[in-house]
Amino acid sequence: MTAQDPARRDVEITRMALRDGGWIGYSEDAVFLDRDGQRVKLHDDAVTGIGRRVLAWDTAVLSLLLVGVGGWVVLTRNPLVGVAFAAVGLFSLYRTYQDRQALVIHVADRAKPFAVHPEHPAECHERLAEETGLRAPR
Numbered sequence: 001m002t003a004q005d006p007a008r009r010d011v012e013i014t015r016m017a018l019r020d021g022g023w024i025g026y027s028e029d030a031v032f033l034d035r036d037g038q039r040v041k042l043h044d045d046a047v048t049g050i051g052r053r054v055l056a057w058d059t060a061v062l063s064l065l066l067v068g069v070g071g072w073v074v075l076t077r078n079p080l081v082g083v084a085f086a087a088v089g090l091f092s093l094y095r096t097y098q099d100r101q102a103l104v105i106h107v108a109d110r111a112k113p114f115a116v117h118p119e120h121p122a123e124c125h126e127r128l129a130e131e132t133g134l135r136a137p138r
Contacts, residue, residue: 014131016124019117024103024124026131031105033116040114042107044132049106052125053115056096063093103128 070086
C-alpha cells in the first residue's frame with residue numbers, strides 16, 4: 001500500500017494510558033508508543049518479546065542497605081555523613097518504587113528495550129501478548 005491509500009489511514013489503534021503521560025497502543029500489525037510528544041511505531045516482526053518487570057530488586061536491596069549504613073554511621077560515627085547516606089538511600093528507593101511494574105518491549109537491532117509504565121500493567125501485558133502473539137524472552 002502507498003501512503004496515499006485511504007485504507008491505510010483507517011487503522012484502528014487500541015490505546016492504554018501510561019502513568020507518566022502518553023499512551024501505548026496496538027493494531028493488527030504494530031505496537032505504538034506515545035511518550036513526551038514522541039510517537040514510535042514498532043512493527044510486530046521487529047518486536048522480539050514483551051515482558052513485565054515488577055521491581056528492580058537489586059537496586060531496592062542496595063538502597064535499603066545504604067539506608068542501613070547511613071543509620072549505623074549516624075549512631076556510631078558522624079551524624080551528618082550518616083544522614084546524607086540515608087537520604088541518598090531513601091531517594092534511590094523512591095526512584096526504584098516509581099519504576100515498578102514496567103512493561104518491557106524488546107526490539108530487534110536495539111540493545112536497550114523500551115520500558116513503559118502503564119496504569120494497569122498486568123492487563124496491558126496480557127492484552128499485548130494476546131494480540132501480538134509475543135511472550136517474554138527467555
